[in-house]
Amino acid sequence: MRRHLVPGLLALLLGVAPAAAQPAATAPAAWPDRPLRLVVPYSAGGATDVGARVLAEALGQVLPQPVVVENRVGAAGMIAAEFVARAPADGHTILFNNTSHAVLRVVVPNAAIDPIRQLAPVAILSEMPMVMLVGNAFPAADGKAFLARIRAEPGRHDYGSTGGGGTLGMAALLFLKTTGLSMNEIPYRGGAPATLDLAAGRIALVFDIALTGLQTAKGGQARAFAVTSPQRSAAAPEVPTWREIGVDAEMVVWQAVFVPSATPAPVQAALHAAIARVQQAEAVRRKWTELGVDRVLALPPAEAVPYVARDVERWEGLMASAQPPR
Template sequence: MRYFGLILGLMVWMLPAAAQTYPERPVRLVVPFAAGGATDVGARVLAEALGQVLPQPVLVENRVGGAGMIAAEYVARSAPDGHTILFNNTSQAVLRVVVPNAPIDPVRALTPAVILSEMPMVMLVANNFPAANGREFIAAVRANPGRYDFGSTGGGGTLGMAALLFRKTAGLEMNEIPYRGGAPATLDLAAGRIALVFDVALTGFQTAKGGQARAFAVTSPERSPAAHEVPSWRELGVDAEMLVWQALFLPSATPAPIRAALHAAVARVQQGEALRRKWTELGVDRVLAMPPAEAERYVAREVERWEALMASVPAAK
């Protein structure tokens, strides 16, 4: 930890003077999804931590719609000075497939400044669904193709991405019910109006622990440290895995020193024991502060993987 702090100090010392004064006014984290959902929760956790180390406040702004493209375009067209930042997750990797005729190419117009975390999705099943575990759920859906509904935020959201991967791998036919965010989908799940929602561990475990639904599986290769009692997909016989990452994106024209300054601020708060413990309690498997160059390669691999996967998955029935 002391070595990490020394490296971080050297990084800050080496930044040009302009970057050392960053930020000069309030910073906005723009979230593509509704307040109360996992992405929004993650943004607010980070905003609170950053607000304690930066000379300016960090605010969260929700810009919902267009499968996340409205927020992405807004940030891409903002001044490239690091004061308007997109806080998004794995859904960014499929945005140009989901919205093919958008006015911007989100892969070229935005650049990842830092990867923040990795966590699984949680398979949440309604309390009134006639199954006691994940294997029974799969058997029931296979025996009744097209009868049951799952909630998603559209093909470009992680809820929909996980459900499509699950449906393809397990050979299930279900009906997709779109929502504007994970929070309203979870409300309908708790009310028994839909059978299934895949939610990010950040909020999914809270839903299960609160008794609003049952956690039947996680999408990580192994069980999550945050909920050892919940089996993995592979334990249900589903030969697939999915880890959701959260990241900060800036307009591509943002100067490298500003990107480095933002990364340095994030790295500083992410090394704090209290914040790391909070992330872990919320279901994050890996707390990261991946720098810009490495983050760019990481996201490029994810774009390649998920765009190919989305192209191979038929529309929900």
């Protein structure tokens, strides 16, 4: 995830329609009886953190208690996941994470908790594509020409990644596995420094989440050669999909909230009801769409559980094949 977003982006996102500022009628009388903690596995200012703060701000207007964002960074997201899994199962400590949650067991195989079994998804909030960003100086006019150049020069060109546990690395792995192309991975601590090197011509390729990747392309720092979603993004309809340039794969990045698995069903239902309410606010939906989210969702637990399970099965298999022998 990008460590820093363009100036003013966070302020833009945090606007919520005044109509949402009403008490949540469906919440049990005992919940919430104190502030909620929304735990984020990444640094403040990154795309996942921004999403969490959007949700926290909106929920604070429909719940009788504030929602406070806490950044607990480290171990590819496992530190935050373990903190929430060990918290009291009362709906007051919530994890906000993205698709990278699906690979935690592979990336951190000896963790003290099982993040898939011990955390339950309460709602899938959004889906957005990754953006295939190519440096301005790279000698290719479009995605098809880029693939042809990389295929003709195996092992010569570099791509930026934040490692296998992040969405940047996940997209790159899927891209290379699907196409059979050979490129050199250059590791970075975040998407921001990788994009800076891309703009400077030091690397050829970076995959970035649409929330920030489209801003990079529109700002002229790099070119958007494709999005990874099945359809073109409403935020950038001129950018072709992976399949349109010859990559037989697709990837959407989701954001979701999780609670300890033992959290009572009525509390999970009340939390979901509050989330569904704010996600329906027109102002929130419009701003997410403008910033690259293709689908603004509020999938309930009954749908969120199999949704996450499908991605866990898919990505664990792909990631496990890419891990070095232990």
